[in-house]
Structures are given as C-alpha cells and as structure tokens.
Amino acid sequence: MNKACAQENAQATNRTPIIVRSTPMPKPVDIYYWTTPNGHKITIACEEMGVPYEIKPINIGRGDQFAPEFLAISPNNRIPAIVDPEGPDGEPISLFESGAILQYLGRKTGLFYPKDERGRAEVDQWVFWQAANLGPMTGQWGHFHSYAPAMLPDQRHVAYGAARYGNEVNRLFGVLDRRLRGRAFVAGDYSIADMIIWPWIAPLSNAAFDFTAFPDLTAWRDRVGARAAVGRAMSLGHAFTSVSLVGGSEETRQAQRILFGRGQRR
Numbered sequence: 102m103n104k105a106c107a108q109e110n111a112q113a114t115n116r117t118p119i120i121v122r123s124t125p126m127p128k129p130v131d132i133y134y135w136t137t138p139n140g141h142k143i144t145i146a147c148e149e150m151g152v153p154y155e156i157k158p159i160n161i162g163r164g165d166q167f168a169p170e171f172l173a174i175s176p177n178n179r180i181p182a183i184v185d186p187e188g189p190d191g192e193p194i195s196l197f198e199s200g201a202i203l204q205y206l207g208r209k210t211g212l213f214y215p216k217d218e219r220g221r222a223e224v225d226q227w228v229f230w231q232a233a234n235l236g237p238m239t240g241q242w243g244h245f246h247s248y249a250p251a252m253l254p255d256q257r258h259v260a261y262g263a264a265r266y267g268n269e270v271n272r273l274f275g276v277l278d279r280r281l282r283g284r285a286f287v288a289g290d291y292s293i294a295d296m297i298i299w300p301w302i303a304p305l306s307n308a309a310f311d312f313t314a315f316p317d318l319t320a321w322r323d324r325v326g327a328r329a330a331v332g333r334a335m336s337l338g339h340a341f342t343s344v345s346l347v348g349g350s351e352e353t354r355q356a357q358r359i360l361f362g363r364g365q366r367r
C-alpha cells in the first residue's frame with residue numbers, strides 16, 4: 102500500500118533513539134523526522150556520510166508539525182528539517198526541504214556530491230526532479246489510491262484522481278527507468294540524487310505498481326536497497342508508531358483532518 106507522504110506504521114516504543122556514529126562532524130545534527138519517505142532521505146544520507154545525528158520525532162499524524170518551535174525551523178510545516186549546531190560560520194544553522202538538506206550535507210562532508218561543476222549540475226537536476234515531480238505526484242497518487250476511497254462519497258472523484266496521478270507516476274517511472282539504462286546510479290557515482298529518489302521507489306511505497314515494465318529501475322532499487330547504510334536508516338523507522346490514516350476511529354479522523362483537511366489551514 103502506498104503510504105506516500107503519510108506515515109509508515111511500525112512497532113510501538115516510546116523511546117527516542119539517539120544514534121551517534123563516527124564521523125567528520127563532531128557534534129550531532131538534529132534531524133526533525135517522521136517515518137515517511139521524505140524522512141528516510143536524511144537518515145540515509147547521514148548513515149552514508151557518517152554524520153552523527155539525533156532524531157527529533159515530529160509525529161505528523163498528531164500535528165507536531167504545527168508547533169511554533171518546529172515552524173521556526175520548517176515554516177512549510179513539513180518534515181524533514183535539520184539543525185546543524187556547527188554551521189558554515191561555526192554558528193547553528195537550520196534547514197528545511199530535503200533537497201536543500203542533502204546538498205548542504207554533501208557540500209559539508211564532501212561526500213556523495215561531486216565537487217566539479219559538471220558532475221554537481223548533473224546531480225542537482227535529479228535532486229530537483231525528485232522534489233518537483235516524483236515526490237508530489239506519488240504523494241497525490243497515494244492519497245487517491247489509499248485514503249480518498251473511504252473519505253469521498255462520490256467514487257468517480259476518487260477514480261479520476263487515482264488515474265490522473267497514477268498515469269503521472271507511471272510516466273515518471275519510465276523517465277527514471279530510461280535514465281538508468283546502462284547506468285548503475287542516477288547521476289555518475291552513487292550520490293545524493295539516489296538518496297533522494299530511492300525512498301519513493303522503495304517497495305513499501307509503490308507496491309500497487311507493475312514494476313516488471315521498469316527492469317532497470319527495479320535493478321537500481323534493489324542495488325541501493327542492499328546498501329548497509331540504507332538498511333540501518335530504514336530500520337530506524339520501526340521505532341515509531343504512526344496513527345493509521347485508514348479506518349473509522351476518532352484518532353484516524355483527527356489525523357485525516359490534520360494532514361488532508363482544514364487542519365492544514367491556519
């Protein structure tokens with residue numbers, strides 16, 4: 102089932118994991134995180150780059166993203182965001198938008214982000230492609246496919262939305278499949294371009310699509326998914342429990358209002 106930008110369910114624990122790894126950065130970066138594809142991008146990058154980090158959970162189904170302290174860091178009320186206590190001038194810096202965060206971490210560590218302008222520009226194209234195309238279209242498809250059927254009285258509206266965004270997602274998978282023909286990674290060596298795209302192709306996100314039509318995309322998905330750092334980042338998500346967005350409980354209806362309804366208009 103596509104959980105899209107909504108949350109992935111996992112086993113319950115109230116512990117906040119604090120993970121500190123060895124590293125080019127001595128002080129941990131705070132990652133404002135929830136267990137969603139956009140959240141995974143940043144834990145994958147930190148795991149790959151050896152950046153020490155501390156998770157600050159933002160439970161988006163409960164509305165944590167509207168807390169004034171979080172909005173001061175992420176004014177668009179979206180995860181992920183980071184605070185690096187040692188910014189460019191030695192002072193703390195906060196950042197939102199996953200692409201900007203990945204570029205920053207790539208520049209700071211000098212890892213997974215080419216230093217030459219040609220290589221960097223190539224990576225940047227695919228970073229923006231994910232943020233402007235694959236993420237939003239897959240997110241809207243997931244909404245119509247997984248959540249709208251129980252929320253809309255007229256199923257014709259559901260069908261239109263699911264078909265419209267499903268066609269777009271299929272188109273985008275085709276673009277990526279052709280790009281990966283004869284390539285191991287999206288833009289040169291393994292880079293932040295792969296890290297930003299992969300969580301949106303990961304099996305959990307898109308089980309409803311027929312991947313047999315996209316063999317090079319599937320091979321890349323499995324290649325990236327087999328990386329140890331990706332595995333560590335993904336398993337971290339199991340420590341968090343999301344409110345279900347499907348079903349009739351009051352908690353679910355409240356989460357639907359927060360994420361899809363008037364709760365977004367403040």
Ligand SMILES: N[C@@H](CCC(=O)N[C@@H](CS)C(=O)NCC(=O)O)C(=O)O
Pocket residue numbers: 105106107137138139140161166178179180181197198199200232236359360
């Ligand atoms: N373009 C943003 C998208 C971030 C995004 O949509 N985050 C979702 C979770 S996957 C969120 O925080 N949603 C909270 C809400 O809708 O209020 C990025 O790449 O950082």
